[in-house]
Amino acid sequence: MELRDSRAGGTVGSEATIVHATPITARWWTWAGYRANATLAASMSTIAARHRPDDFGIPLRPDLTADLWRGALETVRSGLPALEQPAADQRAVRGLKFSDVLPPDLASATIAARLADLDGARRVLSEKVRFLRIG
Structure with a gap:
């Protein structure tokens, strides 16, 4: 959480993670670590891009809308505690x-x-998320 607050540079804050979407890219800035992000990407495969997640976030479909985001988030949250494990x-x-x-x-x-970090993924899913569409 400290790293996220001190180095996130506007991509996330202590009050919420951020989905940052532009007309050509979208990314969920979680700052949760690779294993948690890989677990989230596998669990939200309908909106996750084919690019690999990293320690800081998850690439999402470039055509992502706020409605698609909310639907995918609600689906995965309603299925908790079950989450998908990342593909090996x-x-x-x-x-x-x-x-x-x-x-x-x-x-x-x-x-x-x-590879999975189920606890880390659940922790991220329990946080608020702000959806920002730029452009």
């Missing part, structure tokens, strides 16, 4: 110790469980 990168699956003797679905599930 196949390179990580191959690098998993004993991956050659594990069934592929078990290896993928193991990596996905390690």
Whole structure:
């Protein structure tokens, strides 16, 4: 929270996370960390862009509207405590110790469980969100 407040530069504040949308890009600035953001992106796949989330936020569909955003947010919030785990990168699956003797679905599930931050994602979902459309 301290890092978010001191370095966010207008992309988020202590009172709310921010969805910043322009005519060509949209991003949810959560400052929640990669694992929480990957969990949120997987859980909100209808509005998440194909680009990978990072420590600071989640790329969203460029055609995102406030109504689409509210609908997706309500859907995921209404389904809590269940959230989707991020998809496992196949390179990580191959690098998993004993991956050659594990069934592929078990290896993928193991990596996905390690990637997920369910508590962090739930914490972000409990916060207020401001939707800002620029342009």
